[in-house]
Amino acid sequence: MDLSLVLNTFTLLTLTTLSTPIIFPLLSDSLKNTPSTITNTVKASFLISLIPMTIHIHSGSESLITLWEWKFIMTFKIPISLKLDFYSLTFLPIALFVSWSILQFATWYMASDPHATKFFTYLLLFLIAMLTLIVANNLFVLFIGWEGVGVMSFLLISWWHGRAEANTAALQAILYNRVGDVGLILCLAWLAYTTNTWEIQQLNSPHQTPTLPLLGLILAATGKSAQFGLHPWLPAAMEGPTPVSALLHSSTMVVAGIFLLIRTHPLLSSNQTAMTTCLCLGALSTLFAATCALTQNDIKKIIAFSTSSQLGLMMVTIGLNLPQLAFLHISTHAFFKAMLFLCSGSIIHNLNGEQDIRKMGGLQKMLPTTTSCLTIGNLALMGTPFLAGFYSKDQIIECLNTSYLNSWALILTLLATSFTAVYTIRMTVLVQTGFTRIPPLTPMNENNPAITSPITRLALGSIMAGLLITSYITPTKTPPMTMPLSIKITALVITILGIIIALELSKLTQTLILTKQTPLYNFSTSLGYFNLLTHRLTTKTLLTGGQNIASHLVDLSWYKLLGPEGLANLQLTTTKTITTLHSGLIKAYLSSFALSLLIILMSAH
Amino acid sequence: FTASLLLGTTLTISSNHWIMAWAGLEINTLAILPMISKSHHPRAIEAATKYFLTQATASALLLFSSMINAWQTGQWDITQLTNPTSCLILTSAIAMKLGLVPFHFWFPEVLQGTPLTTGLLLSTLMKFPPITLLYMTSPSLNPTVLTSMAILSTALGGWMGLNQTQIRKILAFSSISHLGWMTIIISYNPKLTLLNFYLYALMTTATFLTLHSTKASKLSTLMTTWTKTPTLNAALLLTLLSLAGLPPLTGFLPKWLIIQELTKQDMA
Numbered sequence: 001m002d003l004s005l006v007l008n009t010f011t012l013l014t015l016t017t018l019s020t021p022i023i024f025p026l027l028s029d030s031l032k033n034t035p036s037t038i039t040n041t042v043k044a045s046f047l048i049s050l051i052p053m054t055i056h057i058h059s060g061s062e063s064l065i066t067l068w069e070w071k072f073i074m075t076f077k078i079p080i081s082l083k084l085d086f087y088s089l090t091f092l093p094i095a096l097f098v099s100w101s102i103l104q105f106a107t108w109y110m111a112s113d114p115h116a117t118k119f120f121t122y123l124l125l126f127l128i129a130m131l132t133l134i135v136a137n138n139l140f141v142l143f144i145g146w147e148g149v150g151v152m153s154f155l156l157i158s159w160w161h162g163r164a165e166a167n168t169a170a171l172q173a174i175l176y177n178r179v180g181d182v183g184l185i186l187c188l189a190w191l192a193y194t195t196n197t198w199e200i201q202q203l204n205s206p207h208q209t210p211t212l213p214l215l216g217l218i219l220a221a222t223g224k225s226a227q228f229g230l231h232p233w234l235p236a237a238m239e240g241p242t243p244v245s246a247l248l249h250s251s252t253m254v255v256a257g258i259f260l261l262i263r264t265h266p267l268l269s270s271n272q273t274a275m276t277t278c279l280c281l282g283a284l285s286t287l288f289a290a291t292c293a294l295t296q297n298d299i300k301k302i303i304a305f306s307t308s309s310q311l312g313l314m315m316v317t318i319g320l321n322l323p324q325l326a327f328l329h330i331s332t333h334a335f336f337k338a339m340l341f342l343c344s345g346s347i348i349h350n351l352n353g354e355q356d357i358r359k360m361g362g363l364q365k366m367l368p369t370t371t372s373c374l375t376i377g378n379l380a381l382m383g384t385p386f387l388a389g390f391y392s393k394d395q396i397i398e399c400l401n402t403s404y405l406n407s408w409a410l411i412l413t414l415l416a417t418s419f420t421a422v423y424t425i426r427m428t429v430l431v432q433t434g435f436t437r438i439p440p441l442t443p444m445n446e447n448n449p450a451i452t453s454p455i456t457r458l459a460l461g462s463i464m465a466g467l468l469i470t471s472y473i474t475p476t477k478t479p480p481m482t483m484p485l486s487i488k489i490t491a492l493v494i495t496i497l498g499i500i501i502a503l504e505l506s507k508l509t510q511t512l513i514l515t516k517q518t519p520l521y522n523f524s525t526s527l528g529y530f531n532l533l534t535h536r537l538t539t540k541t542l543l544t545g546g547q548n549i550a551s552h553l554v555d556l557s558w559y560k561l562l563g564p565e566g567l568a569n570l571q572l573t574t575t576k577t578i579t580t581l582h583s584g585l586i587k588a589y590l591s592s593f594a595l596s597l598l599i600i601l602m603s604a605h
Numbered sequence: 606f607t608a609s610l611l612l613g614t615t616l617t618i619s620s621n622h623w624i625m626a627w628a629g630l631e632i633n634t635l636a637i638l639p640m641i642s643k644s645h646h647p648r649a650i651e652a653a654t655k656y657f658l659t660q661a662t663a664s665a666l667l668l669f670s671s672m673i674n675a676w677q678t679g680q681w682d683i684t685q686l687t688n689p690t691s692c693l694i695l696t697s698a699i700a701m702k703l704g705l706v707p708f709h710f711w712f713p714e715v716l717q718g719t720p721l722t723t724g725l726l727l728s729t730l731m732k733f734p735p736i737t738l739l740y741m742t743s744p745s746l747n748p749t750v751l752t753s754m755a756i757l758s759t760a761l762g763g764w765m766g767l768n769q770t771q772i773r774k775i776l777a778f779s780s781i782s783h784l785g786w787m788t789i790i791i792s793y794n795p796k797l798t799l800l801n802f803y804l805y806a807l808m809t810t811a812t813f814l815t816l817h818s819t820k821a822s823k824l825s826t827l828m829t830t831w832t833k834t835p836t837l838n839a840a841l842l843l844t845l846l847s848l849a850g851l852p853p854l855t856g857f858l859p860k861w862l863i864i865q866e867l868t869k870q871d872m873a
Contacts, residue, residue, distance in 0.1 A: 575768040578761065582710060586655050589710040593662065596707040597697050600750055604693050 004063050007052050011084055011135070012065070014049040014092065017041060018128055021121070035110070038120040039103040042127070046096035056089045057472045064137060064201065076196060083137035083200055086473065087262060087327055091134050094331050097461065098251050098338045099127050101454035105342050106243035108450035109349060119159065123247060126152035130252045134259065139188055139198040142260065146184065146224070149253045150177045156248065157240040169236035176233040180223015180257070186216035187264075204266045214274035217264055218281070225257030225311045228285040232530060234308050235292075238300040242345030245300060250307050250341050251334035258314045258326060265323040275319050276406065282315025283409035283416075290419035291523070294426070298355050299344045302427050306381060307337055309416055316413055317396050320403055324476050329392035332466050336380040336388060339458035343374040346451050347431065350444040357427060362436035367446050371432045373459040378424045380462045382495050383417070391466030393417075395479060397491040402480045414494055421498030422505075429506045609636035610730060617734035623671035623681045627664060630702070630734055634660040637731065640723045641715070652718025659701060659711040666698035686742045695742065696750055702735040703784050704777075706757040713765075713777040721822070724773055725813035728780045729806040736787070736802055740795050748792040758785030770824045772816060779848055780809065790863045793870050801859035808848050808856060815841045 021038050024031040055061060066081040082088075103123065110116045129148025136142040150173075158170035190213035191198055221227065226234035237249050248254070261268065261278070268274050286309045293305035310333050317326040348355055350367060364371045376387070383393040397417065400410050446452065560566065609632060617629030634657065642653040670691040675681050677688045686692060697708065704712035716724050739746070762782030769775045783805045790797045815837055821827045831838045847854035 571764065571767060574764045578765055579768050582713065582765070584714060586658060586711070589655075590658065590662065592710065593659075593697075593701060593708050597666075597694070600693050600697055601690065604689060604747060604750070 003055055003059055003061050007055050007061060007063055007084060008065055010048055010051045010055075011082070011089075011092070014045050014052070014096075015128075015131060015135075017045045017048060018124070018131065021124055022128070033117050033121065035103075035107045035116050035120045038117075038124055039100065039107060042096060042100045042103055042124070046093060046100050049093045049096050052084065053089050053093050056084075056086065062086070062089075076192060078138060078140050078198060080141055081137040081199070082135040082141075084135065087259075088135045090331065090469070090473075091259075091327075092131065094334055094465075095127070095130065095134070095252055098334050098458070099123075099247060101458050102243050102246045102338060102342065104450055105246075105345065105454045106241075108448050109243055109345055110241065119156075119241075119243075122152060122156055122159075123243065126156065126248065126253075130256070133256055137200050139191065139200065142200075142263070143184065143188065146181070146220075146256060146260075149248070149256060150174065150181075150224075153177070153237070153248050153253055156244040157237050159241055159244065160239075163239065165236075166239040169233070169239040172236050173233040176226075176230045177223050179230055180220045183216035183219025183223070184260070187213040187220070190216070200263050203264060208270045209267050211271055211273050214268055214271050215277070217261060217268070218274065218277055221257030221261050221315070222281065223257070224260075225254050225315070226285075226308050227257075227281050227312060227315055228288050229281075231285065231289070231308060232535070235301050235304045238298070238304050242300070242341055242348065245304070246338045246341035246345070249304065250337035254307060254311055255314070255330045255334070258311065258318065258330060261315075261318045262323040262327055265318070268318070269321055275321060277319075278315050279319025279406055279409045282312045282317075282319055283406075283412040284312070285309070285315065286312030286416040287412040287419070288312075290416040290423065293423040294419060296423075297358055299347065299357050299360075299427065299431065300341075300355060302357070302423055303337070303340050303344060306340075306420065306423070309420060310337070310381075312416070313393070313396060313413065316400065316409065319409070320396075320399055320405065322396075322399060322477060324473075325392065325396055325399065325479075328469060329396065331469055332380075332388040332392045332462075335458055335461040335465050336377040339373055339455060339462055340377040340381070342451075342455050342458065343370050343377065346370045346446060346455065347374075350442070350446060351438055352442055354438065357430040359437050360431045361434050361438070362432070364432045366436075366444050369452050370446055370455060373455045374432065375428060376459045376462055378428050382421050382424055382499075383491055384495075385492070386467070388462045388464070388466035391470045394491050398483065398488065399480060401487045401490055402483050414490065417491060418494040418498035418501075421495045422502040425499050425502035426506055429503070606636050606640055610726065614730060614734055618737050621683060623668075623675070623683060626683060626734075626738060627668050627671070630660075630664050630667065633731060633734065634664065637723070637726065640726070641719045643723070644720065646718075648718040650718075652715045655711045656715045659708075663698045663701035666694055666701070670694035670698060683738070683741050686745050689747070692742070692746055693750065695738075696746055696754075699735045699739055700754055703732055704781050705754045705784055705788060706761050706781065707754075709758065709761070709781050712781060713774045716773045716777040716780075717771055719773075721773070721813055721817040724776070725810060725817075728776070728809055728813075732780075732784070732802070732806075736798065739788075739791055740799060743791050743795045743798075746792060751788050751792055755785040755787075755789035758782060758788065760785075772822055772824060772827060775824075776809070776812065780805075783848075786860065786863060790866055794866045797859065797862050797866060801863065804855055804859055805848075808844055811844045812841070812848065815844065 018041065021033050021041050025033055062083075062085040064081055064083055066079050068080045070078040070080065072078055103120065106120070106123070110119050113119060126149060129145050129152060131145075133142050133145030133149065136145060154170045154174045157173055158166050160166050188198065190210075191203075195202065223230045234249060234254065238245055240248075268278070289305045289308035289312060293302050293309065296302045296305060310329070314326045314329050314333075317323075317329060347360065347363065347367065347370060350370075351360065354360065380387040380389040383389045383397075385394075397413065400413060613629045613632030613636060615629070616632065617626050620626045620629060638653055638657055641656060642649045670693075671681065671686075673694070674686050674688045674691040677691070678685065686695065701708040716727060719727060759782050762778045762780075762785060766775050766778035766782070769778070783801070787798045787801045787805070790801070816822070816827075819826075819830045819834060819837065821830060830841075843854065847856035850856040850860045
């Protein structure tokens, strides 16, 4: 049995299965979708996608499927091809697993929504776009997937479009992503110009690539993965329903930027400037997001900032020239972040729409399954030894500590790791433990299997995934094995330190003292003043600049002063001056004649 | 009076001796003076006076220049005008007769004071002898003086014409402007001067006669002619545009050729 044939067939079958709920309703009126059909389709796809992954792990076979070649210009061909290598084959089942769980959860969460089927169709479209991005071999196909996830993100964030903040958030998402897209297009253009190909397997550059296209790539990742500078859209995107936050903004879409950097890693690795940019940008993002998460009171925003922080960590890993480790972190992060979002969704719905953690408490007794899985997720996020997060996060911090690079980035990342522990413990303490602060008559019921099975499945994944993945892949770069004891346990020590501080600080909630508004507190609460500063300033400057150019420059100056009216004015002045000279006095005329004659005679001699 | 005009013009054109030319010019001046002052209106009398004074000065200068030439070279042949001073004086004399800048101040007022048909004669027929003289002496004239006068004429004629409401003054300035065009090319290709003059005479005649038939002397009068004579109004439009020199019309031809010639001479 030809292994590669099986590989190719089953991958294509996965992708085709996913697109059936889109195509079948178009073919006949009786084949309508329901939320459960879509969920089952994704489940089937997941099971089918396990086969290619197993084949890859077993034999290490990779393949390249070329479907069609778009002969745009004769010398520049764009083959629509799929690259099935380690990254895509491993991420495919993970993404489908997470999506299946989320969709199953969403059948309960969106049960009261009149347009539930449309919601599921949107989610499915998003998934198809995301998978296109993952398996793309050609940067053009990747760009199609890129744009697709951006558009679906817009539609899904503004799902409850009657709410003004939802619309603003969706606009923010699209705009910030667009700014990042400019960078991607820049890189595409440069590639088409110099290397005449957009294929990923041809991306190896023998000598050092110029910094500009690489900066474009980093800009694209900044926009899509919410690094510092183009980050406000991610917390704002929490306006969407929780399944949307779980799927898009935790496990799949926001990793698209990092995934792009992983794919184009051969180009990046030779340019030291680009690597340093990644490193410092990632470190800054992770610390900034962690700082902002410290004083948030909305449970979804805390999780959003933690996503942002982890994305910064992934960017740091790329900056350390370790793409495989970044991919490992993407995979493990998908599990526990999606689970965290689903748990928060269950909490929110059970508390009848309450999202403020100051109004939750003591939920451990009331929602046992949810809260236990929440605890597992938080522990995994903090990098507790031998849970999923440990395998990737701890390794990243080890590599960071033993590298010869930027120590400023190192300090920032370590600080961010401890902050992660702080806000996670804060959230856990305020939500689950202590005396309850919820209104008395809230009917809570989590006995629906649509809630419990996805969450427990993902919990299982969070525990096992790290172990499974690291056992079955061979790392391309040798991880550092020998280091002093203090360095080895740095991550652990810092996390425990954070926990202790958090537990100390959380005692404040039980003493009923009003928090004083110190400048640091203000900085953290208002998201580092970034939103306030940039959202008004940049748009106002650009728009007034545009207005100045259009009306002042073009209309007033060029048309009036210099152009037609200016000329007319010039003639008018001259005419009036000369008319006064023609006085009508013959003596003046004759004397002027005489004078002119004299001048002519003088000048000729 | 018309007969005397014709006599004077013919005399000047066909002359070979400076005295004959001068005599013809004097006959022209004297003959047209009564025509200008026919209506006994104070403005007409003023115009006649101005005209007489200017033309008399010009003729005197002409005679003076020919005498200097005769003294220096010993001959009175028109085409053999070689003395530089006399060339200069001749140029200014003819400029005065024609109405080139800076000797143009009399022209608008004179034209304003005359009836339309006489004005026509003034601008076309009276210009003919001086242009002929220029044509005959063109090889020896100073190009710098001519060019500067011509450029000034063209510019000034245009500018001054903008601020006028009386049609005759506008036509005067248009004539000054056209004379500028004629003068600029005379040192390089005199035939183009003549071509320009003929076409200009044609167009101006058409304009003047049209205006005479509608008795329009101010712009405000011109505005109501379309109700009385619509076709004539349209024809006037085309003629005026031709005077301006718009491409598909005849007026463009001399301008185009002049510019071409100047470009060849490395001047435009």
